[in-house]
Amino acid sequence: MGEKKIDTSRRNFLFGAVRRFKNEADQGPAASTAACVDVMKAANALYVDERWEDARQKYKECLDNDKNDADVRYRLGVCLYRTGMYRQAKLEFERALRIRREFMDAFLYLGLVMVRLDKTEKALALWKRYFNPSAVAVQREINLQVGLIEDGVLDPPEAVAQAVEKAIAQSGGAVG
Numbered sequence: 001m002g003e004k005k006i007d008t009s010r011r012n013f014l015f016g017a018v019r020r021f022k023n024e025a026d027q028g029p030a031a032s033t034a035a036c037v038d039v040m041k042a043a044n045a046l047y048v049d050e051r052w053e054d055a056r057q058k059y060k061e062c063l064d065n066d067k068n069d070a071d072v073r074y075r076l077g078v079c080l081y082r083t084g085m086y087r088q089a090k091l092e093f094e095r096a097l098r099i100r101r102e103f104m105d106a107f108l109y110l111g112l113v114m115v116r117l118d119k120t121e122k123a124l125a126l127w128k129r130y131f132n133p134s135a136v137a138v139q140r141e142i143n144l145q146v147g148l149i150e151d152g153v154l155d156p157p158e159a160v161a162q163a164v165e166k167a168i169a170q171s172g173g174a175v176g
Contacts, residue, residue: 036061036062036065036066039058039061039062040058040062040072042058043055043058043059043061043062043072043075044075046058047059047075047078047079050082052078052079052082052083053079053083055075055079056076056079056080056083059072059075059076059079060076063076068099069099070095070096070097070099070100070103070106071096073092073093073095073096073099074092074093074096074103074105074106074109076092077089077090077091077092077093077096077106077109077110078109080092081109081112081113081116086113086116086117087117089109089113090110090113090114090117093106093109093110093113094110097110104129104130104131104132105132107126107127107129107130108126108127108130108132108138108142108164108168110126111123111124111126111127111130111142111164112161112164112165114126115157115160115161115164116157116161118157120149120154120157120160121149123149123160124146124149124150127142127145127146128146130142135168135171136171137167137170137171138164138167138168138171140167141163141164141166141167142164142167144163145160145163145164
């Protein structure tokens with residue numbers, strides 16, 4: 001039996017208006033092919049358990065089936081970031097944003113990557129694009145860091161990244 005392809009871009013376009021009308025959030029990653037569903041479930045379980053390296057491997061398997069899945073690229077980027085592979089994470093967040101320009105959490109983590117790579121000015125531009133009213137602690141910390149950077153108060157990159165990561169943790173996983 002042949003593999004049945006699910007066109008997520010068309011489905012997301014059609015149901016996006018319904019979700020906006022009902023004020024519902026996107027329900028998370030959607031598998032692009034039937035073959036990837038089980039791998040995606042396994043990867044998401046590992047991701048939730050913060051088993052970053054194992055989740056990274058599973059997300060890479062998903063990309064073998066569909067290279068244009070922004071959610072998978074984003075989650076792979078988070079896994080890479082959490083394992084300290086900042087340059088590779090940067091590429092995945094950029095790819096996710098090329099696929100879906102409004103991906104707010106990708107802006108958040110891409111800014112974190114830039115801070116880790118000691119490119120604070122680039123983080124500033126990315127964080128100015130970030131807006132997530134459902135993650136108040138994160139939004140507050142990002143606004144604080146943007147203000148400090150604009151005023152020329154430059155904390156060490158490690159301190160900035162840790163402050164934002166702490167806000168993400170306090171938000172109870174509202175992002176990522």
